[in-house]
Amino acid sequence: MNENVEMDQQFEFLRRLLHEDKMAEFRDIFLDWHIYEQGQFYFTLDEKERHRLYTYLSPKEIADMFDVIEEDHEDMEDYLAEMSPRYVADMLNEMYTDNAVDLLNQLDKREVAKYLSLMKSKDAIKIKELLGYEDKTAGSIMATEYVSIVDNQTVRSALNLLKKKAQEAEIIYYVYVVSETNRLLGVISLRDLIVAEDDMLISDVKEERVISVNVADDQEDVAKTIRDYDFLAVPVVDSEDRLLGIITVDDIIDVIDDEAASDYSGLAGVDVEAIAETPLKASMKRLPWLITLLFLGMSTATLISHYEVLINEASILAVFISLITGTAGNAGTQSLAVAVRRLAISDDKDPGFFKLILNEVLTGAITGSVTGIVIFAVVGFWKHNYILGFVIGVAMFCAITVANLAGSFIPMLMEKLGFDPAVASGPFITTLSDLTSVLIYFNIASLFMGFFIGT
Amino acid sequence: MNENVEMDQQFEFLRRLLHEDKMAEFRDIFLDWHIYEQGQFYFTLDEKERHRLYTYLSPKEIADMFDVIEEDHEDMEDYLAEMSPRYVADMLNEMYTDNAVDLLNQLDKREVAKYLSLMKSKDAIKIKELLGYEDKTAGSIMATEYVSIVDNQTVRSALNLLKKKAQEAEIIYYVYVVSETNRLLGVISLRDLIVAEDDMLISDVKEERVISVNVADDQEDVAKTIRDYDFLAVPVVDSEDRLLGIITVDDIIDVIDDEAASDYSGLAGVDVEAIAETPLKASMKRLPWLITLLFLGMSTATLISHYEVLINEASILAVFISLITGTAGNAGTQSLAVAVRRLAISDDKDPGFFKLILNEVLTGAITGSVTGIVIFAVVGFWKHNYILGFVIGVAMFCAITVANLAGSFIPMLMEKLGFDPAVASGPFITTLSDLTSVLIYFNIASLFMGFFIGT
Structure with a gap:
């Protein structure tokens, strides 16, 4: 309760900075918040305030926020509509692919095509691929920002690779070991990497019994795997065992929530997710x-x-x-x-x-x-x-x-x-x-x- | 489907090794499995086979398995009853405290007292404390195996500490920064530690806006925090902000599952969790x-x-x-x-x-x-x-x-x-x-x- 009141006051203060156009002070405070809180603030703004916000924040900063809040709101497409298409495309570039795909799935096809045409072609191709997977399959919820390595390297080089990839990877707590043709050969947890000697070979420390899911698997089965094994993420492979992406535990929580709500809705004969309706x-x-x-x-x-x-x-x-x-x-x-x-x-x-x-x-x-x-x-x-x-x-x-x-x-x-x-x-x-x-x-x-x- | 058949064959093979009393070969294969699979195998054994298994595996090895499977079965107390009390006490010592507490909560008070009296007194005190928290609060589901550090140290010493603690901590992906009196001052993710220069001070890299939950908070509120912020774990503090434990995302998945099942049960007027009944x-x-x-x-x-x-x-x-x-x-x-x-x-x-x-x-x-x-x-x-x-x-x-x-x-x-x-x-x-x-x-x-x- 107290925290909420405090947060409300901070929201109020920040809104005043927006109105008075004090960008530097605004950024100082805003970027210090957790991105979830940034998102909560964002939802309280009116359209005029949001327009000013877009001039204060880079597409990358908005992207970080959208990565966390994209599941929380039904009308995300309205927010995209008020940004310039170029800004949206840059933001989608910076978001994790799975979240960008979730967002694009809420739009109609013409809108999607417009944004994709403005994105870097490499990212656009990746996202187009992900958009092609059937709804509620592993493919439709996976991200492509994983860390992989071939196994003739040392623990030291793996750690260096992680250091480099830490900013962009969605999760760095597993490193996947792959062959030259990207076939999944094993996995090393960051925990194991940290404990291992720096000169050891990846091939000696990797776990070869790697549990993976198929890209066509139902998302409920993926949820079951992550829950049963207590994983933070699970790799997604095609029928030839080539690594395509990863699914992280935070996405699985959303899956479990959605499935529970839909079972509950079914039993009652009403959509309980739509609660703020007239x-x-x-x-x-x-x-x-x-x-x-x-x-x-x-x-x-x-x-x-x-x-x-x-x-x-x-x-x-x-x-x-x-x-x-x-x-x-x-x-x-x-x-x-x-x-x-x-x-x-x-x-x-x-x-x-x-x-x-x-x-x-x-x-x-x-x-x-x-x-x-x-x-x-x-x-x-x-x-x-x-x-x-x-x-x-x-x-x-x-x-x-x-x-x-x-x-x-x-x-x-x-x-x-x-x-x-x-x-x-x-x-x-x-x-x-x-x-x-x-x-x-x-x-x-x-x-x-x-x-x-x-x- | 195929994987299941393959797994069944492996189970059969391992059971034969048990019957033929080939301990070394058994251990070779069994310990190579993921602990969740070890647990699935364990559930297929009859009492005589399990008795032999206890002579093959150390309490620590059984504890690792119980850490993952303790939520999966209703009759865990029957398994404990067939082990020697000393073996159970050693196993409880080795389990993460939150899981040991979950297990003990299924037993009657006399049994609990018996095992606690056989445990190392330091561990027994810790577990007794956790058993005292009210059901369905943060305290009742937290673990005490977290990694904490005081903030006048360097990134290098934090990484060394992690290396040492990696085996016993439940999660090493956050290091909590505390004062001399154990008040929670900040948090550093392993991601940030890896990216930071080795000589930097903890006080310079720590995130001071640390989101925590109170030990008396309802477990549903904890679940909401972890889900909203996409955390892997959240620290638990008392009313004076002293760090008491952590709650990890895998426990939160169990909470979300349980709450969903109980809402669903309520709507139908029947306990849907008890499905294998006569x-x-x-x-x-x-x-x-x-x-x-x-x-x-x-x-x-x-x-x-x-x-x-x-x-x-x-x-x-x-x-x-x-x-x-x-x-x-x-x-x-x-x-x-x-x-x-x-x-x-x-x-x-x-x-x-x-x-x-x-x-x-x-x-x-x-x-x-x-x-x-x-x-x-x-x-x-x-x-x-x-x-x-x-x-x-x-x-x-x-x-x-x-x-x-x-x-x-x-x-x-x-x-x-x-x-x-x-x-x-x-x-x-x-x-x-x-x-x-x-x-x-x-x-x-x-x-x-x-x-x-x-x-």
């Missing part, structure tokens, strides 16, 4: 989903209307519709969440598919039995009608078991069909489960119709 | 929640039963109960997810509270109006009864608005009361929303009762 904008995004579910819900209503005669004869049946659909929906949501999570963390080795579904159905049968017995006793006692209790108990048992089946089967099916299983959202499962629950309930009730007439 | 065990965990919600659902049923006379007169009303409760439940779940996520990422600066609730209620009013108009038209057309359509449309509007209010208000209230807002789960909100929706629906329907009698 009610109107939020409504526009939520309505298609709500209306779709409304029509799915209409089929449940239609189904119930087929049993209107039964309800007319025994209105007591209507009392328990929402109890059965609600409880089955809750159980189905539990199954869904377990299945989605299981799919997210499972390895290829996992036999999983049928076993998970079987487990969930068995779990449904057990929880369904217990819930069914409880509701049988409660309703029997409350309404003094144990046949009604029995009907509701049996319906509850069946509805929960089917909801668990649907909750585990549907995400599995999505996965098999190549969709993200997380899009099988909670609201979809509960609305679907409403339909099956009502069907089960009234069919069972029909069998006992004779008992209900007139109750 | 159906019986899973049922035991899910039932308390299902039964609680069942009784909450019973109040909805009770409420409906108050309107049985109305249903008796106009059974058509029963047809639309589940449509209204279902749609309002879906809308409420959306609001809930947005509110929980908003609370998770908001800063203290955020005015948020009332603004978010107001936004959600407005969003509810807009989505409720559109949904209400759609259902009015559909029901009116379908049942040729526009008064019925009007009743259902208005009820839908009110039910969605109230569901959005509840979905955003309840997690906010939880947060204010000091609970984790994520425990306000989706199933709870939908079940609660069933109750309010039914209340709204039948009250509105009662007003129009004259129109329905006999329909």
